[in-house]
Amino acid sequence: MRTARPLLPWVVWGVAALSYAVAVINRSSLAALGPATQQHFDIDATTLSMFAMIQLVVYAGLQIPVGTLLDRFGATTMILTGGLFMAAGQTIMATVADVWLAILARVLVGAGDACTFISVMRLLPEWFSVRQLPVVSQLTGLIGQAGQLVSVTPLALVVAGFGWTSGFLGVAAIGVLVMILGGFVLRNAPGDGTLAERLTGRVGRLSREARSLGAGEATGAFAMPPPETGMMPVITKRRMPGLGFWDKLRRLVALPGVRLAFWVHFTSPFALNVFILLWGTPFLTGGVGLDSATASGLLNIVVVSSMTAGLLLGPLSSRFVERRVFMNMGITTAVMLVWLAVLLWAGPPPMWLLIVLMIVMPFGGPASMIAFEVARSHTPRSFAGFGTGFVNMGGFIASLLVIVLIGFVLDLQGAGSPDHYSLTAFKVAFAVQIPFWLCGLTMIFVEQRRTKRWMQEHGRRLR
Numbered sequence: 001m002r003t004a005r006p007l008l009p010w011v012v013w014g015v016a017a018l019s020y021a022v023a024v025i026n027r028s029s030l031a032a033l034g035p036a037t038q039q040h041f042d043i044d045a046t047t048l049s050m051f052a053m054i055q056l057v058v059y060a061g062l063q064i065p066v067g068t069l070l071d072r073f074g075a076t077t078m079i080l081t082g083g084l085f086m087a088a089g090q091t092i093m094a095t096v097a098d099v100w101l102a103i104l105a106r107v108l109v110g111a112g113d114a115c116t117f118i119s120v121m122r123l124l125p126e127w128f129s130v131r132q133l134p135v136v137s138q139l140t141g142l143i144g145q146a147g148q149l150v151s152v153t154p155l156a157l158v159v160a161g162f163g164w165t166s167g168f169l170g171v172a173a174i175g176v177l178v179m180i181l182g183g184f185v186l187r188n189a190p191g192d193g194t195l196a197e198r199l200t201g202r203v204g205r206l207s208r209e210a211r212s213l214g215a216g217e218a219t220g221a222f223a224m225p226p227p228e229t230g231m232m233p234v235i236t237k238r239r240m241p242g243l244g245f246w247d248k249l250r251r252l253v254a255l256p257g258v259r260l261a262f263w264v265h266f267t268s269p270f271a272l273n274v275f276i277l278l279w280g281t282p283f284l285t286g287g288v289g290l291d292s293a294t295a296s297g298l299l300n301i302v303v304v305s306s307m308t309a310g311l312l313l314g315p316l317s318s319r320f321v322e323r324r325v326f327m328n329m330g331i332t333t334a335v336m337l338v339w340l341a342v343l344l345w346a347g348p349p350p351m352w353l354l355i356v357l358m359i360v361m362p363f364g365g366p367a368s369m370i371a372f373e374v375a376r377s378h379t380p381r382s383f384a385g386f387g388t389g390f391v392n393m394g395g396f397i398a399s400l401l402v403i404v405l406i407g408f409v410l411d412l413q414g415a416g417s418p419d420h421y422s423l424t425a426f427k428v429a430f431a432v433q434i435p436f437w438l439c440g441l442t443m444i445f446v447e448q449r450r451t452k453r454w455m456q457e458h459g460r461r462l463r
């Protein structure tokens with residue numbers, strides 16, 4: 001980093017990444033508590049899966065609104081607001097017995113979660129140079145995945161040992177603690193004050209002196225208005241608060257680089273999300289016939305592989321900027337091929353093939369972070385939050401559709417409940433992923449060519 005106090009960017013990043021890890025803990029807090037949740041609220045499996053679905057729908061649906069608010073109010077406010085929503089949601093979850101209030105709690109958790117990741121991603125280009133960004137982004141993803149490790153076994157142990165209320169109040173309390181820390185540490189950009197400083201009107205020396213640390217125009221996001229589409233007047237201001245939602249969306253989608261980023265995010269993480277969020281354990285136990293201990297051992301490989309992939313892909317995508325989209329396509333193709341091998345295997349796939357799947361499939365998560373690098377290179381700065389939200393929606397739309405379609409295809413075959421699960425039914429159901437990979441890879445190929453042409457026409461170089 002540039003001059004004095006080179007530690008501050010890392011401290012700000014550390015607290016931002018911690019906030020994201022807390023969001024992931026909140027997001028996956030029911031992952032290992034299925035039976036306990038059913039017992040606590042006296043609900044069936046369908047209602048239980050509604051909890052996950054509603055949360056995902058809220059998360060995906062709020063990406064663009066949150067992105068808009070992010071451009072207006074800044075990352076700190078959004079991260080802290082997200083923390084507040086999640087803590088409120090988990091407090092409700094801890095204290096109510098009514099299922100509708102529990103659903104409201106999951107809506108709040110989904111809304112808070114939606115505020116966090118893209119705000120953290122928005123903060124990074126302000127504090128780090130363009131060369132550091134891929135590595136820092138991947139480290140952020142890695143810390144988020146670590147949150148998943150906390151929410152699975154430790155939370156289940158706390159709930160088993162101290163009860164439902166203590167477990168969820170504990171999650172809320174961790175969130176509040178990290179929010180307080182955030183209020184004293186997070187700054188939208190070098191030179192800006194923390195929330196505590198802004199509230200008291202006294203910007204401290206540390207914040208003032210940090211001005212020299214600014215990444216400024218060195219980041220990928222260029223400070224120009226989005227290109228004209230149609231007959232709209234030229235806009236020369238950097239911030240365009242009055243610009244309507246549809247205008248913003250139209251201008252953003254007019255940029256081939258942003259569309260490319262959307263498809264990169266659409267195509268690479270859904271196989272992992274679908275497996276982790278809902279269908280992995282039923283497939284391994286009800287389909288392949290493994291016992292729960294072996295299945296959860298395989299799921300642990302998924303988490304470790306995803307974290308390792310983040311460590312590898314950060315430096316690689318920073319070093320080979322021109323090749324980053326090809327890296328992403330290569331990983332998606334590898335995930336698709338391993339899944340094809342599993343689906344086409346006659347009978348239950350052997351353990352070695354399942355382990356290969358558990359190692360290769362998680363690369364899709366970190367590979368999807370390349371989408372945010374692409375977005376940063378092509379989104380005008382005044383639209384950065386909106387653009388990040390738009391791109392982040394891609395993977396979650398694909399994940400939601402695949403989750404629903406797998407359930408639908410299982411139902412169509414009469415194999416929609418644990419008593420009727422079968423390997424053949426799961427293989428047919430998981431095949432719904434194939435058109436998503438093919439469509440996504442085709443769109444990436446098309447948009448990459450268009451982006452290249454656009455950059456040549458506008459005399460831009462990739463950064």
Ligand SMILES: N[C@@H](Cc1c[nH]cn1)C(=O)NCC(=O)O
Nearest residue numbers: 117141142269306365366368369
């Ligand atoms: N693809 C994920 C991030 C990731 C990194 N490593 C594994 N997954 C993503 O887009 N996340 C958004 C979020 O809110 O978590």
